[in-house]
Amino acid sequence: MGDAIHDDLLADFTPAQPYTTEVAAAAPRSPGVHVVLEDGKVVYVGFTGNLRNRLRQHLTGNRESSVLHQQVGHELDKLGPVASATDIADWLGRCEVRWREDDNPQGAxxxxxxxxxxxFNRQVPKPRPATRAAD
Structure with a gap:
């Protein structure tokens, strides 16, 4: 996929920012969709009813509370001993985050x-079949 397509898909998102607790604390408390980027490439897409809380939860939560935390931990586990919550937060802290407020965050x-x-998204949703207008 070209960078232009990637940029178009994220055109309405905030600029990329370091994924830190300070940046998460500045996110709105509204519904939205967020992306985590590693070296400029989207590695995770999530949605939530409260962006601020969810972004914090990814950084400070545990493997049971965050799919992203779980998936990053699983990948880090392959490199050596079981990754701690701090190891996972440190890895995420080297990434960037972007978000967009959205009334239909799950669809986005x-x-x-x-x-x-x-x-890091476990399941890729199946494309929905196109619906035909009633005759």
Whole structure:
């Protein structure tokens, strides 16, 4: 996929920012979709009813509270001993985050996952069949 397509899909998102607790604390408390980037590439897409809380939860939560935390931990576990919550937060802290407020964050997430196929999204949703208008 070219960078232009990637940029178009994320055109309405905030600029990329370091994924820190300070940046998460500045996110709005509204519904939205968020992306985590490693070296400029989207590695995770998520949606939530409260962006601020969810972004914090990814950084400070545990493997049971965050799919992203779980998936990053699983990958880090392959490199040596079981990764701690601090190891996972440190890895995420080397990434960037972007978000967009959205009234239909689940639909936005599904569309982005289908288009970008991020490595930390466990399941890629199946494309929905096109519906025909009634005759």
């Amino acid at each position: 997430k599904e569309a982005l996952v289908l288009a970008l196929k991020p490595r």
